[in-house]
Amino acid sequence: MDMVLRAVAIYLILLIVFKIAGRRTLLQMTSFDLILLLIISEATQQALLGEDFSVTGAMLTIITLVAVDIIFGFIKKKIPGAENIIDGSPVILVDHGIAHESKLQKVSVSCDDILLAARQNHGILELKEIKYAILERNGQISIIPEAEK
Template sequence: MEMIFRALAIYLILLVVFKIAGRRALLQMTSFDLILLLIISEATQQALLGNDFSVTGAMLTIITLVVVDMLFGIMKKYFSGAESALDGSPVILVENGTLLTEKLKKVDVSCDDILVAARQNQGITELEKIKYAILERNGHISIIPLEK
């Protein structure tokens, strides 16, 4: 039973930490981010399993994490507002070639981040050619070009 509570606690803690970190943390992974992810995963593994390195303990932990994730999925499906509370909502960062600076500050995204997404996804190199840039729930930036 202790393993179930450990898994639930770690899941909720990571959910809160990454919610606080914001979607910016998902936008681009640098070498520092990779190192941090490895350290977090090692600390999480130790916290989840404690001194129990049995296959049964690992299976119980995995099942608990998957069930909690499924329950959050069900909550998002049936309770209005749960998806926005857990995943956030899309944020428009550029509208008709104009940066929406207050929204950029709020989500901690730079103009360079938008231009990188524009170049990679649409081949656009100028902000003025972007109709909309939208920070999606998953941390990616969608680019909608201005019509020619």
């Protein structure tokens, strides 16, 4: 019975905290959001399975982490350039069919990754058919095809 009550308590506090924090889609998740979810899951696991009955501690940890996430979101909206510092900025990897090798190495993306995105989204088979390939903040690669001639 104790485990059931713990599970209900953790579920309810997570539900309330995430309703207050707002929604984010998985595709728009930043690195901080992923880290936040991993830490929340660990705190939740400890509260659910731990021997120390630290439900309150887990709740405070979760609330603190979400509050930090909200504060970072506020900072990104209010301070120019903060979003680029916190989340990074988009990176142009291919410009008119030419791959920028130094940028590819810096962000650990291969030409195969770019071509995969190009095939999946546009049916493009060759790099020369890509006008721009952009690594977005969320980790996805946006492809802008060259205009048809």
